[in-house]
Amino acid sequence: NAGVTQTPKFRVLKTGQSMTLLCAQDMNHEYMYWYRQDPGMGLRLIHYSVGEGTTAKGEVPDGYNVSRLKKQNFLLGLESAAPSQTSVYFCATADASYEQYFGPGTRLTVT
């Protein structure tokens, strides 16, 4: 089992460009999350989903959109990237229990 995978691993964007980050899981988990982590900081929740077809805002949702069309995939979109969105992005999944499983992260730089 691959667990939680994230695509791409690295990306450099110019200000104003758009992109989509893909999170895929093979654990059949209902819950999926997108976090960002800035240098020296803890993770902050951007958006999350409690099931296929549902999404909800987290702590820092501005500038991002998400979609969960399939249970196994959770997409994070940046419509017009800004330097303030330079960060490491982590996806996580969970079932109804207590543990979240995290992906390896995507390092995004916006110049």
Place this chain on the structure above:
Amino acid sequence: DAKTTQPTSMDCAEGRAANLPCNHSTISGNEYVYWYRQIHSQGPQYIIHGLKNNETNEMASLIITEDRKSSTLILPHATLRDTAVYYCIVRVDPAAGNKLTFGGGTRVLVKP
């Protein structure tokens, strides 16, 4: 969810027990204490959680004070691979959306 306070950093010797404190003085009766860790550049990893009883698993032990206002994560025999940032999180279970709120954590350096 209750706020937690952790030391910014701490060192410990390889092979010795590492005791990581966490203060959560405003914790409510239905809130659990969770510990995650993040090894450099990787995604966080679940360690352990508890409500009021002490808990132990293959990775660590969790000691919660009787008044539940603080807890200690114990790594019984720290190794160099335990160098990481450790996050103490308090959360209601079941939580809406099963969400976690991360603070700054404690940066633990295990030294030879």
